[in-house]
Amino acid sequence: MNFTGTILLVDDEPHIRKYVSLILRQLGAPRILEASNGQEGLAVFTAEQPDLVLLDVNMPVMDGIETLKKLKEADPDCVVIMLT
Secondary structure: OOOOOEEEEEOOOHHHHHHHHHHHHHOOOOEEEEEOOHHHHHHHHHHHOOOEEEEEOOOOOOOHHHHHHHHHHHOOOOOEEEEO
16 A cells, blocks of 8 residues: 555544554554544544544444534545445
8 A cells, every 4th residue: 555644543443443553554554543433533633634534434422424524514625434
């Protein structure tokens, strides 16, 4: 993988974040940020402006659909891949 940007992984399951992060690191992702719910993910996105967001659908506090709407309001061009 020749991805040189930052990835934000938003998932409420710690073991899923760990597993996906491990795979991304093995593929050569240089910087992976993590958040445990949509609200936290939105804050990290705003502060860090990652190049890609991997976003779980089912989460407490703020689910993935609501988070996606708010991410697109903040940056209509953000790249998001939904996970479930």
